[in-house]
Amino acid sequence: xxxxxxxxxxxxxxxxxxxxxxxxxxxxxxxxxxxxxxxxxxxxxxxxxxxxxxxxxxxxxxxxxxxxxxxxxxxxxxxxxxxxxxxxxxxxxxxxxxxxxxxxxxxxxxxxxxxxxxxxxxxxxxxxxxxxxxxxxxxxxxxxxxxxxxxxxxxxxxxxxxxxxxxxxxxxxxxxxxxxxxxxxxxxxxxxxxxxxxxxxxxxxxxxxxxxxxxxxxxxxxxxxxxxxxxxxxxxxxxxxxxxxxxxxxxxxxxxxxxxxxxxxxxxxxxxxxxxxxxxxxxxxxxxxxxxx
Ligand SMILES: NC(=O)c1ccc[n+]([C@@H]2O[C@H](COP(=O)([O-])OP(=O)(O)OC[C@H]3O[C@@H](n4cnc5c(N)ncnc54)[C@H](O)[C@@H]3O)[C@@H](O)[C@H]2O)c1
Numbered sequence: 238x239x240x241x242x243x244x245x246x247x248x249x250x251x252x253x254x255x256x257x258x259x260x261x262x263x264x265x266x267x268x269x270x271x272x273x274x275x276x277x278x279x280x281x282x283x284x285x286x287x288x289x290x291x292x293x294x295x296x297x298x299x300x301x302x303x304x305x306x307x308x309x310x311x312x313x314x315x316x317x318x319x320x321x322x323x324x325x326x327x328x329x330x331x332x333x334x335x336x337x338x339x340x341x342x343x344x345x346x347x348x349x350x351x352x353x354x355x356x357x358x359x360x361x362x363x364x365x366x367x368x369x370x371x372x373x374x375x376x377x378x379x380x381x382x383x384x385x386x387x388x389x390x391x392x393x394x395x396x397x398x399x400x401x402x403x404x405x406x407x408x409x410x411x412x413x414x415x416x417x418x419x420x421x422x423x424x425x426x427x428x429x430x431x432x433x434x435x436x437x438x439x440x441x442x443x444x445x446x447x448x449x450x451x452x453x454x455x456x457x458x459x460x461x462x463x464x465x466x467x468x469x470x471x472x473x474x475x476x477x478x479x480x481x482x483x484x485x486x487x488x489x490x491x492x493x494x495x496x497x498x499x500x501x502x503x504x505x506x507x508x509x510x511x512x513x514x515x516x517x518x519x520x521x522x523x524x525x526x527x528x529x530x
Pocket of ligand 1: 249250251252253254255256273274275276279299300301302327328329330331350377378379380421422423424425426427428429430432435467470
C-alpha cells in the first residue's frame with residue numbers, strides 16, 4: 238500500500254506507546270483513524286488530540302480478547318467511514334515469570350490479549366478486505382516472537398504464535414490482494430512494564446507482589462532489566478515510522494534494532510544443525526516405514 242491518503246485504519250491499543258505512534262504516523266499520512274483501546278480515559282485524550290489536528294477519528298473502548306467486541310468495532314468503523322483498509326492488531330501485554338509463577342488466569346490473559354486479540358482482529362476484518370480485494374493486516378509481535386529468553390515463556394509463546402500466524406495469513410490472503418506484515422520490535426519506550434494495570438481479577442495484585450518479593454535471581458533480574466530497557470528504549474515514534482515503511486513495501490517482518498540479531502542467529506544455527514543431522518540419516522522416515530511395514 239503506497240498511499241494512505243483517504244485510507245481507513247483501525248489500530249488496537251492506540252491509547253499508548255507503539256499503537257499511539259502508528260496511529261499518529263498514519264494520521265499524518267492522511268488516513269482516517271479508528272482507535273480501539275481498553276482504557277477509556279487515555280483513549281478519549283488521544284481522540285481529542287487527533288481531532289484537534291483536523292483528522293477524521295472514531296474511538297471505541299473494547300477488550301480485544303473478545304471477538305464480539307472487536308467485530309463490533311470493525312463494523313462501526315465500516316459504518317462510519319464506508320470501508321476499512323488497514324487493521325493494526327497492536328494491543329498487547331507483558332507477563333514474565335518462571336514456571337512456578339504460571340497460573341491459568343495469567344496464561345489466559347496473555348494469550349487472550351496477545352494472541353486472540355490478533356486472531357479476533359484478523360477474523361473481523363478479513364471478510365471486508367476480501368470483498369474489496371484489498372487491505373493490509375499489521376500484527377505487532379516482538380523480537381520475543383523470533384527468539385526466546387528464560388523466564389519469558391508466556392509472553393514469548395504468545396508472540397511466536399503471532400509470527401507463525403502472520404506467515405500463514407500472508408500466503409493465504411495474498412491472492413485476495415491482502416498484505417500481511419508482522420512488526421517485531423526490541424525495547425520501545427511505552428507503558429508495557431505496567432501492563433498488569435489492565436489485567437483481570439487478582440492478577441494485578443499478584444503480579445505486583447511477584448515484582449516486589451516473589452522472585453530472586455534470574456527472574457528478578459529479568460523483571461528489572463525489562464523495566465529499565467523499556468524506559469530507555471527506542472522512541473515509539475521511530476517504530477511507528479518503521480511500521481509505515483513495512484506497510485508501504487508489504488514487508489513480511491519488520492525489525493527495529495540490531496541488538497538482538499545474535500540471538501536470532503543462534504536460533505537459526507540450531508535449525509541449521511537440525512537440518513544437517515537430518516541429512517545424516519541414511520533413510521527418510523517414509524522409507525523406514527515402508528521397510529518395517
Ligand atoms: N514496548 C516494548 O518494548 C515492546 C517490544 C516489543 C513488542 N511490544 C508490543 O507492542 C505492543 C504495544 O505495546 P506498548 O509497548 O505500546 O505498551 P503500552 O502498554 O504502552 O500500550 C499498549 C496499549 O494496549 C492497551 N490494551 C491492553 N490490553 C488491552 C485489551 N485487552 N484490549 C484493548 N486494548 C488493550 C493498553 O491500554 C495500552 O493503551 C504490544 O503488543 C507489545 O507486546 C512492545
